[in-house]
Amino acid sequence: MKMTVNIMTAKQITEKVLLKEPLFILDVRNETDFNDWKIEGQNFKYLNVPYFELIDGIEPIKDKLPKGKEVLVVCAKEGSSKMVAEFLDEAGISSSYLEDGMKSWSEFLHKTKVYEDQDISVYQFVRVGKGCLSYMVVSDGEALIVDPSRFIEQYESAAAEAGATIKHIVDSHLHADHISGGKQLAEKTGADYYLMKSEGATFDFKHLEEHEKINFKNVTVEVLAVKTPGHTPGSVSFFVNNKLLFSGDTIFVSGLGRPDLGNKVSEWAKDLYNTVYTKVADIADDVIVLPGHYANLDEEINIAGFIGDTLGNIRKRNEKMFNSSEQEFLEQVEKSASSVKPPNFEEIVSINRGVQAADAEKMQELEIGPNRCAVHHAG
Numbered sequence: 001m002k003m004t005v006n007i008m009t010a011k012q013i014t015e016k017v018l019l020k021e022p023l024f025i026l027d028v029r030n031e032t033d034f035n036d037w038k039i040e041g042q043n044f045k046y047l048n049v050p051y052f053e054l055i056d057g058i059e060p061i062k063d064k065l066p067k068g069k070e071v072l073v074v075c076a077k078e079g080s081s082k083m084v085a086e087f088l089d090e091a092g093i094s095s096s097y098l099e100d101g102m103k104s105w106s107e108f109l110h111k112t113k114v115y116e117d118q119d120i121s122v123y124q125f126v127r128v129g130k131g132c133l134s135y136m137v138v139s140d141g142e143a144l145i146v147d148p149s150r151f152i153e154q155y156e157s158a159a160a161e162a163g164a165t166i167k168h169i170v171d172s173h174l175h176a177d178h179i180s181g182g183k184q185l186a187e188k189t190g191a192d193y194y195l196m197k198s199e200g201a202t203f204d205f206k207h208l209e210e211h212e213k214i215n216f217k218n219v220t221v222e223v224l225a226v227k228t229p230g231h232t233p234g235s236v237s238f239f240v241n242n243k244l245l246f247s248g249d250t251i252f253v254s255g256l257g258r259p260d261l262g263n264k265v266s267e268w269a270k271d272l273y274n275t276v277y278t279k280v281a282d283i284a285d286d287v288i289v290l291p292g293h294y295a296n297l298d299e300e301i302n303i304a305g306f307i308g309d310t311l312g313n314i315r316k317r318n319e320k321m322f323n324s325s326e327q328e329f330l331e332q333v334e335k336s337a338s339s340v341k342p343p344n345f346e347e348i349v350s351i352n353r354g355v356q357a358a359d360a361e362k363m364q365e366l367e368i369g370p371n372r373c374a375v376h377h378a379g
Contacts, residue, residue, distance in 0.1 A: 005085045006096035008072055010108035013098070014128050017041040017297065018110075018305065024066050027074045028054065028084050029102070037369045039074065039098075039105055039129070042298045051080040058087045070094040076368075077101040105129040106368055109154050114306040115244060115288065119218035122244065123158060124290065124306045125149070130367070131293050132178050133307060135246060136162070139217035144168040145191075146238060146246050147292050148181040150363060155185060166191045168216060170208070172248025172292055173235035174199040174352045176345040179363050183354070196236060202354040208236055224279045237279075245283060245311065248292045250275055253300040253309050256321055256333070269333040273326055285312025 016023050022043040027034050028051040038046065049061055058065075065071055071088055073095060075081035081097040088095035098105065106129040114135075115122040123136045127149055135146040136158055143164040145155050148171075159166050166189045171182045173196070183203055186193035194214065197207035214221040222239040238246040250256065256272060290308045294300040300307050315322045321329065344366045350356040351363070358366065 005082070005089045006070075007099045008096045009099050010104045010129070011110075013039060013072075013105070014108060014110050017128060018301070020298075023072055024069055025072050025074055026065070026084065028080050029075055033076070037102075040297065051075060051084065054084050054087065058084065058091055062091065065093060070096060073097045075101050077103055102129070102368065103364060107151060107364070109149065109151060111154075111158055112306050114290065114304070114308060119241065121162065122290075123162075124308070125154065125158075126307065127178075128297065130178060131295065131297075133290070133292055133294065135290060137219060137240060138162045138164045139219045141165065142167045142217050144170065144216065144219065144221065145185060146170055147172055147175070147248065148185050150179045150181040150184065152181040152185040152188060155181070156189070165189070168192050168194070168214060170194045170214070170221070170238060172237065172246065174201065174349055176349055178367050179348060179358070180352050200353055239283070243287060245287050245289045247289050251280065251289055251314060252291045252293060252295065253289070253307060253314060254295050255318055265334055266330065269330045272333060273329045276322065280311070283311055285310060285315065287311045289314055
C-alpha cells in the first residue's frame, strides 16, 4: 500500500525532543558525520546507513527498521533523505524526511519565556541543534538582546511580538563556535552594541570596559568582568536587577567554561578561578543563572522548560569546582582542556572580530556541527 511521504520540520522535531516523545531516525549521512553530530532526544532511536549503500533500494536494511512506526530520514541538506524516504514509502513503510536536512536543525531557534516580574520579561532562544543560548530582556517597550545568533529576524519578530524596540545588544565574548548576529542586528535596528574592547573586534561598538552598568527603563545590567576572565580574554557576565545572571560561557548548568580556546590554558584557568571565587562568590544562591550554552538538553532543561538553574543548585552540583583550592581547581580545568575544540573555531572568531567576511552559505558551512564550548567536570 502506497503511503504519503511526510515532511518534518526542525520545529516539529524540537517539540518531540522537549516532550520526550519517541522517534526512529534513519540517518543517511556518512558514519563520521553521524558520530560527530546527530539529532539528540531522550527517546530517539537511530540507524545510520550512508546514502550510497541505499542507492539500489532499502532491502538491505528492511529488517532493521521498526514495524508499524514512522521512520524519519535525515541527511545533510534534504535531497538524499527525500529519495530514501520515497524508497521506504514504496516498501510500505511510513516515512518522513527532515525539511532542509541537518542544515535546518543547526539553525532552528526555540523561543521560551524564562522569567517575568513587574519590571521585566525574559525570553530564552534555544538553538537546539547547536546547544547555543541567546536571550531577550524586555522592559517597558525596550529590549536588550544577549548573545544573538546570526538569525537576526527572529529577534526582531520576537521584540515586535512583545511590543518592544531593540535598543541594546550585548555579546558576552567573541564566540568560537557560532557567528554572532550582534553587529548585523545593531546595524539594522540602530541599537547600541556592547562588547569587550579586549576581544580585538575591528568595527565600531561600545566598549564594555567603559560601562560597568547599562541602565534602561526598569533594568540595571551590571557588567561583571575582570580584565581577562576565563573562557576568552574578554568574557563577561551580565547581572540583571540582582536577580538574573546571564553567565555567557563562564558558568553553565553542568559546569564551568573552557578556558583553552586561546591556547593559554593555565593563564586563563587562573582568571576563571578568580572569577568564580571573587565575582561569583558574592552572588546569592537564589539568583537564576542563564548560560550561553548547554551540553545536554535532557539533563539541563528544568521543569519550567528552560535551560538555567539557581546559582545555589549549580554550586551544589559542581561542588568540586566551587569549593576547591586554587591548585585543585587549576588541575581540574587543565584536565578538561584537552577536549576537542569547536570545528573551524579560528575562522569563526576571525569573522566575529570583523577581520574576515563570509556570505550566508559560508557561515552555514562553518557552523555545522556540535557545540564544544561547555565542559563537564566529572566527580
